[in-house]
Amino acid sequence: MGDQVDADIAAQAEDPLAGVPELRSYKAETDEDKIAALKLTADSVAQMRQAANNALIWHPLNLAVGVAILAFVARYMHERxxxxxxxxTTCAGIIMAFLAVFRYMTKDYLFQAESINFDWLGDADTMVTKFGDEVIAAAVVDWVSGEGRQKRKKAWRGEIMAWTVRLKYRKKGVGSALLEEVVREARRKGAETLEFSDDHANSSRVLPSLYNSAFDKRERKARDLLQDLLEASPGRGKKK
Incomplete structure (x- = not known):
């Protein structure tokens, strides 16, 4: 037993990644992989609710209004x-009321998350990245038939309906690698264009625009990354 442990330690010292499962990205064919991808996508939509709540709580305008109300109430009660x-306890109740209102304002994200199912998926392709047996990233791409530039043939247009990474694996390059695999799939299919759908899974905004800056920033970064990958991809069509 001790010799085996020593051997394992020695192997890890030689190769720090020994025994660590490789990341695999591929087109999902089984219902099990598709269900995992749909759940991951739904989770990403539900997580937008928390981000929207934080935007409401910490927005300077809301903070200023909240502090002013609390100060007024505290002064009024002190004078009485x-x-x-x-x-x-009165001030704490006011704070809880604010939080309840904020959660009510963002409830639609939960309804949208519940709508991510096989009916929503339709005939779209599901691309997944697995770490061992766990699906840690997913992308859903719908291939739309349309007129090609040469007018003599039909061409595919790829629309990305969803692209997400499990929370604890974000900012590690997993999402970029999966999106790069989506670009390669588009090239294999001969798609002339590949872009994010206007109504992709994380496109909804349930709050007024002044609270959506974080979402809008992520949207721009995702579209810029896709454009960079398309430009770097071999065999891309020439722009006209």
């Missing part, structure tokens, strides 16, 4: 000789 405990 109410005790500190009652003042504190």
């Amino acid at each position: 000789k109410h005790d500190t405990y009652l003042t504190g």
Whole structure:
């Protein structure tokens, strides 16, 4: 037993990645992989609710209004000789009311997450990245038939309906690698264009525009990354 442990330690010292499963990206064919990809996509939509809540809580305008209301209430109760405990519980109740309103304002993200199912998927392709047996990234691409530039043949247009990475694996290059695989798939299919769908899974905005800056920034970065990968991809069509 001890010799085996020593051998394992020695092997890890020689190769720090020994025993670590490789990342694999491919087109999902089984219902098991597709269900995992749909769940991952739905989770990413649901996570937008938390991000939207944070935007509401920490937005300077909302903070200023909230502080002003709390200050007014605290001063009013102090002038009426109410005790500190009652003042504190009243202010805490106001804060809880604000949080409840914010959660109500963002509830639509949960409904949208629940709509991510096989009916939503339709005939679109599902690309997944696996770490061992775990699906850690997913992309859904719909291939649309349309007139080619030469007018003599039909061509494919790729529309990315979803692209997401499991939360703990983000900012590690996993999403970029999967998107690069999507670009390669588009080249194999002879698609003339590949772009994010206007109504992709994470495109919804349930709050007014002043609270959506974080979402809009991510959207721009995703589209810029896709454009960079397309430009770097061999065999890309010449622009006219």
